[in-house]
Amino acid sequence: MNEKSIHKDAEHFISISEKEGIETVWNRLKSQEPHCGYCELGLSCRNCAMGPCRIDPFGDGPQKGVCGASRDTIVARNLLLTISAGAAAHSDHGRDILETFYETSNEKTSGYMIKDVEKLKKLAIEFGINVNDRNDGDIARELGAKLMEEFGTKQKRLTLLDRSPKKRQEIWERLNIVPRGIDRENVESLHRIHMGVDNDYLNLLLHSLRTSLSDGWGGSMIATELSDILFGRPEPLVSSVNIGVLKENEVNIALHGHNPILSDVIVQAAEDPELIKIAKEKGAKGINLVGICCTGNELLMRKGVPMVGNHLMQELVIMSGVLDAMIVDYQCIMPSVVDVAKCFHTKIISTFDKAKFEGAEHISFDKSRGIEIGKKIVRLAVENFENRIPGKVDIPDKPVEMMAGFSVESILELLGGSLDPLVDAIKIGKIRGVAADVGCNNPKIKHDYGHTYITKCLIENDILVLVTGCAAVANGKIGYMNMDAVKYAGKGLKEVCESLKIPPVLHVGSCVDNSRLLVLVSAIANNLGVDISDLPVVGTAPEWYSQKAVSIATYFVASGVDVVLGIPPAIFGSQKVVDVLTNGLKDLVKATFSVEPSPDKAARLIQKKIEDKRMLLGLSYREIG
Ligand code: BF8
Ligand code: SF4
Numbered sequence: 150m151n152e153k154s155i156h157k158d159a160e161h162f163i164s165i166s167e168k169e170g171i172e173t174v175w176n177r178l179k180s181q182e183p184h185c186g187y188c189e190l191g192l193s194c195r196n197c198a199m200g201p202c203r204i205d206p207f208g209d210g211p212q213k214g215v216c217g218a219s220r221d222t223i224v225a226r227n228l229l230l231t232i233s234a235g236a237a238a239h240s241d242h243g244r245d246i247l248e249t250f251y252e253t254s255n256e257k258t259s260g261y262m263i264k265d266v267e268k269l270k271k272l273a274i275e276f277g278i279n280v281n282d283r284n285d286g287d288i289a290r291e292l293g294a295k296l297m298e299e300f301g302t303k304q305k306r307l308t309l310l311d312r313s314p315k316k317r318q319e320i321w322e323r324l325n326i327v328p329r330g331i332d333r334e335n336v337e338s339l340h341r342i343h344m345g346v347d348n349d350y351l352n353l354l355l356h357s358l359r360t361s362l363s364d365g366w367g368g369s370m371i372a373t374e375l376s377d378i379l380f381g382r383p384e385p386l387v388s389s390v391n392i393g394v395l396k397e398n399e400v401n402i403a404l405h406g407h408n409p410i411l412s413d414v415i416v417q418a419a420e421d422p423e424l425i426k427i428a429k430e431k432g433a434k435g436i437n438l439v440g441i442c443c444t445g446n447e448l449l450m451r452k453g454v455p456m457v458g459n460h461l462m463q464e465l466v467i468m469s470g471v472l473d474a475m476i477v478d479y480q481c482i483m484p485s486v487v488d489v490a491k492c493f494h495t496k497i498i499s500t501f502d503k504a505k506f507e508g509a510e511h512i513s514f515d516k517s518r519g520i521e522i523g524k525k526i527v528r529l530a531v532e533n534f535e536n537r538i539p540g541k542v543d544i545p546d547k548p549v550e551m552m553a554g555f556s557v558e559s560i561l562e563l564l565g566g567s568l569d570p571l572v573d574a575i576k577i578g579k580i581r582g583v584a585a586d587v588g589c590n591n592p593k594i595k596h597d598y599g600h601t602y603i604t605k606c607l608i609e610n611d612i613l614v615l616v617t618g619c620a621a622v623a624n625g626k627i628g629y630m631n632m633d634a635v636k637y638a639g640k641g642l643k644e645v646c647e648s649l650k651i652p653p654v655l656h657v658g659s660c661v662d663n664s665r666l667l668v669l670v671s672a673i674a675n676n677l678g679v680d681i682s683d684l685p686v687v688g689t690a691p692e693w694y695s696q697k698a699v700s701i702a703t704y705f706v707a708s709g710v711d712v713v714l715g716i717p718p719a720i721f722g723s724q725k726v727v728d729v730l731t732n733g734l735k736d737l738v739k740a741t742f743s744v745e746p747s748p749d750k751a752a753r754l755i756q757k758k759i760e761d762k763r764m765l766l767g768l769s770y771r772e773i774g
Contacts, residue, residue, distance in 0.1 A: 154461065154596035156626060161545040174483065178592045191224040192720030194380050197344045206722055216344050225285050226342050226725035226749035228699075231718075232340035232357045235700030239661050240331045240368025242408055244300060246375045249410050249516050249520035251293030252652050253379065254286050260414040260519030264381045265748075268558075272374050276308055276765035286662055289378075296371055296519055300331045304732070307367045313671045316322070316680040318510040318574035319707055321362070321744055323739060324678060326355050326707070327365035331371075335360060354729055358707040358738065365704030371662035376447065379680050380594045383450040383554040383658065385563070390499050392462075394455035395471050399437040400428045401635035402530045403457055403466060405486075406478030407504045407659065409447035411514050411523075412440075415476060418523035424531055436527065437729040441466065442481050443618055443659035450658050456551070459597070459619035460694070461590040464489045470541035474530035478514075481589070481695060484681055494536040498526055552632075553656035554666035555615070557669050568676045575685065578769040579641030581611045582583045582685030582759035585666050586654075587701060588693040592634055597623035599715045599748045601690025606752035612759060615669075618660040619692075629654040652687035663701050667708055677766075682709030682739035685762040687755045691715030691748055706740045712744045713751050 153163050153175050155182065170203040175257040187193040187203040194214055195201035202214035204223060213219060215762045218226075253261040261283050263269055271281045273292045274371045280288050296306055307328050308316060320385040321734045328334050341347035347356070352505050377383070395401050401417065412447050416568050419425065419436045428436050440455040448454035457466050457626075460481055460522055466472055467489045474496045487508035489499050497509040500522075505511055512526055523681060552699045574580045584607050590596055600623035604614050608629070616624050624630055635646045657665050674681045688705040690698050720726050730742045757773040764770040 152595060153592070155598050155601060156391070156596065156623075158546040159465055159596055161461060162468045165468060166465070169553060171489060172485070173466065174461065174485070174592045175488070175624060176301065177485070189719055191227045191719035192220055193721035194218065194223045194227070195538070196226070196342060201343075204722060211563065218348060218705045221337050221350035221725045222348045222353070223721045224720055224726045225350035226347075227354050227359045228718070228720055229338050229360070230342055230728070231358050231696045232484055232700045232703055233420060235696035235698065236360050236364035236368065237335045238697050239336065239364045239372065239546070239700065242299070242480070242661060243331070243368035243372035245377075245408055245410060246372050246379070247293065247296050250379055252516060253346065254289030254293055254353050256286070258516045258519060259521065260341040260417055261379055261516070261522065263378060265378050268374070268382055269378045272378070272732060273343075277438060291478065296375075299371065299753050300366060302330050303332050304330055307363065309370050310366050311667055313366070313679050313708065314674045316617045324355060324358075326359040326362065328359050328367060331363045334363040334763055345644065350726055351491060351729065354726065357703060358388060361700045361703035362707050364700045365667055365708065369661040370667070372661040373658070373664045376409055377556065380409055381451050382558055383556040384556045384559050385552060386454040386630070387552055388449055388451045388455050389548035390456040390551045390622060391548055392457060392466060392469060392544055393521070393546045394439050394457050395466070395544050396434075396437045397435045397471055397542055397544060399470050400435070400473050400531050400534045401437050401439065402527065403439050403441050403472055403475045404444045404448060404454075405441040405463060405475055406479045407443040407661070408481055408501070409444065409476045410516065411476070411478050412444050412448055414494070414519040414523035415507070415527060416448065416454065418527040421524055424524060424527050427528070428531045433531070433534050434529065442473075444478060445662070446618065446621060446659040446662075450556075450662075451554070452597055452691070453553070455548065456622055456625065458589055459622035467493050467495045468537060468543065468610070470494075473533045473537070474498055474526070476500060476526055477504070477506065477509070480697070482506070492540055493541060496533050497530060500526070502585065502704060526710055534690045548608055549626055549628055550631040551656070552630050552652055553621070555655040555657050557665050559674070560655070561668070563651065568672055570671060572676050574641070574645050576768060578763075579645055580613050581763065581771070582687070583613050583615060584686070584755055585615045585617070585663070585688040585705075586624065586689030586691070587617045587660070587688060587694055588661055589619050590623070590697040591692045591694040593716060594692050595625065597692070599751075600624055600629045602748035603689060603691055603752045603755070605637065606749070606757060608638045608642060610756055611642040612756065613642060614654045615657045615666060616654055616662050617657050617666070621656045624654045630656060660701065667704070670708070670710065679766070680709055680739070683762065683766060685759040686710055687758050688712040689715070689751060689755060691751060693700070702742065706742055707738050709740045711743070713738045713745055713753060715746055715748065717744050717746070
């Protein structure tokens with residue numbers, strides 16, 4: 150029995166990798182340990198050539214960098230860099246979708262169309278665009294141009310901030326952290342980080358909040374909105390998850406990364422009769438698409454494409470021996486997939502010029518030739534079917550049923566068009582509150598243990614859990630996201646789930662779709678006439694690893710949602726920074742970060758925070774031990 154993952158499929162392949170000497174993320178983690186203590190504490194700086202510098206955490210060695218930067222400056226500056234990288238990744242993804250949307254409105258793309266006209270018009274109205282008596286293309290063109298301005302310096306304030314409660318907007322204005330332009334905040338971050346610019350740790354932390362807000366209410370929200378408009382708004386559906394979604398007798402193609410632009414045309418290409426015919430000639434019964442990470446979530450949410458695994462499964466799925474191609478776009482793709490694939494027949498195909506992988510076959514994606522390129526890629530996979538290595542086929546588990554597709558609109562529809570039934574269930578205490586379990590896997594913690602342990606405790610205690618990203622796959626795989634899982638819920642939550650025919654854990658989407666959670670909590674707060682920070686809502690990222698996860702956590706906090714992290718961020722070299730993030734922010738944005746590596750303690754902390762918020766709202770209260 151392996152101690153690295155809670156799942157049978159992962160354990161199976163980890164054991165084989167150890168026996169056969171196939172290197173994985175766990176071996177490499179071990180080879181890196183012990184990690185550099187200065188870096189773990191956030192106390193190292195290599196921003197300029199007078200350094201690199203480090204601050205002695207115990208006070209014996211150097212206490213200032215060569216330039217004179219203090220431990221507080223260095224820690225805050227490093228954190229700002231982490232958040233900016235995450236915000237930039239989400240927002241640049243948003244820009245790629247926006248460019249595709251804009252070019253589609255100009256009829257310059259192949260394989261795309263405006264699928265959700267209602268959502269297009271609704272968004273256009275939010276941007277002050279006249280939608281009456283105009284064709285969809287005109288509206289989309291004007292909207293596309295306006296959205297491009299959100300990235301630059303022309304705007305003084307991001308438009309979609311208007312979705313948040315007035316009280317929240319006043320807090321941002323008072324603190325001078327209203328995000329102005331998406332790119333602008335990221336560029337300003339890099340400017341501030343340069344030697345001799347922003348050296349005030351609090352000022353740096355405030356800009357971290359502003360930059361993260363430009364992600365959540367800007368880049369990510371635009372990515373979500375436009376993806377829904379182009380690819381369809383998610384509706385509840387049933388699909389399946391784990392290694393068992395691979396099919397021995399079909400061509401298997403895994404779509405890995407984050408951006409649905411490419412994967413959407415791959416789905417269309419995989420339905421091409423000509424390619425299916427070639428697959429059959431090669432001896433396959435058909436073409437089977439599966440998802441990994443957030444590209445997988447995008448496809449699962451909208452098209453029900455099954456999910457083969459999350460972040461820590463990406464190397465292991467190749468070991469099934471039946472993966473004919475892994476098509477990658479960008480973000481969270483370990484360069485090592487190329488090395489693992491060398492031991493099997495799997496082709497790794499990279500597709501975005503900004504994300505090339507040494508040793509992978511690169512097919513440059515071009516949205517004006519979307520379908521043509523999609524077909525070219527699928528053909529490569531189909532032709533690779535005959536190269537499977539006999540004796541290496543290994544699919545060690547059966548798929549688990551998993552529901553997905555819970556966009557804000559579909560939740561509203563389920564509730565009969567109004568949030569009232571959900572708000573009432575919270576008020577009378579059938580549902581104590583809402584927790585968002587989000588973010589990644591990290592080999593420093595047993596794969597999916599944090600996500601699933603916390604979720605189990607929360608649903609047992611009548612807390613509705615909303616999930617995104619790799620957290621969603623974790624919970625789906627263990628069986629918390631189908632109707633059978635209602636049996637794990639507490640009495641009140643169970644009643645609500647049974648009447649609405651929903652599981653106690655709802656899949657809200659990919660990581661950029663955490664913006665849906667901002668929209669949902671804003672709508673609930675507006676319904677109650679309170680701020681987001683008054684709601685019994687908590688976020689948690691028990692297994693996070695990426696810069697994007699830090700940006701998400703930060704925009705949750707800046708928007709008024711307490712966040713509990715399972716992995717300590719690199720901030721513990723500065724007591725002042727720790728104090729602000731875990732306590733001082735309460736006075737500033739009415740929410741804070743907590744770090745709690747024990748999933749058991751984290752679950753109780755989340756419950757306590759939810760019950761405390763209930764008490765302040767004058768609702769029924771349960772004592773949490
Ligand atoms: O954007 S949860 S490991 S795949 S960063 Fe990456 Fe983390 Fe997964 Fe999705 Ni999000
Ligand atoms: Fe050292 Fe200052 Fe340069 Fe950082 S910016 S490397 S602390 S001299």
